[in-house]
Amino acid sequence: MVDTTELEQDYKFVRFIINRVVPFSYILKKLGHSDNIGGGIFCPFHDDENHPSAKVYRDRDGDRLWCFSENKMFRPADAIRLKLLKTSYSTVFNGIWSRLPEHRQEELLKDYEEFSQLDKSAFLPEGWDDLYKELEKFKYGSIGIEGVKDLLSDFVIRD
Numbered sequence: 300m301v302d303t304t305e306l307e308q309d310y311k312f313v314r315f316i317i318n319r320v321v322p323f324s325y326i327l328k329k330l331g332h333s334d335n336i337g338g339g340i341f342c343p344f345h346d347d348e349n350h351p352s353a354k355v356y357r358d359r360d361g362d363r364l365w366c367f368s369e370n371k372m373f374r375p376a377d378a379i380r381l382k383l384l385k386t387s388y389s390t391v392f393n394g395i396w397s398r399l400p401e402h403r404q405e406e407l408l409k410d411y412e413e414f415s416q417l418d419k420s421a422f423l424p425e426g427w428d429d430l431y432k433e434l435e436k437f438k439y440g441s442i443g444i445e446g447v448k449d450l451l452s453d454f455v456i457r458d
């Protein structure tokens with residue numbers, strides 16, 4: 300097993316792995332929601348019993364849940380952060396990491412390395428910091444698209 304003792308202290312790494320490995324279908328099942336991943340589902344992140352307003356998308360980065368009603372995107376780790384699942388990042392991480400085959404662990408570590416390099420990229424234009432912070436909030440669902448739209452267009456059209 301690939302040793303991650305140091306990385307486990309970094310919640311970014313733990314979130315990254317959870318987002319990559321834990322599918323929304325598993326989370327939805329745990330919550331007693333329909334796990335009809337291909338179609339519309341009830342968003343587990345807000346109270347709505349009337350109509351399905353969310354959809355799950357999957358790519359090599361893991362699952363994303365888009366809620367059309369809230370205009371927000373959620374990742375699997377958000378179900379822990381927002382306490383939908385009564386567990387902790389480290390409990391989930393420890394549960395999944397040890398079960399992954401070593402080649403998969405190595406692959407994930409390599410992906411994480413690339414991801415954190417991107418994160419630290421030094422060649423960013425002025426004003427990027429503010430935009431980046433807002434985009435992060437959007438990514439983790441704490442603000443809607445409206446919150447970043449103006450900032451984004453300012454950033455793109457300024458000269």
Ligand SMILES: [Zn+2]
Binds near residue numbers: 342345366368369
């Ligand atoms: Zn929602």
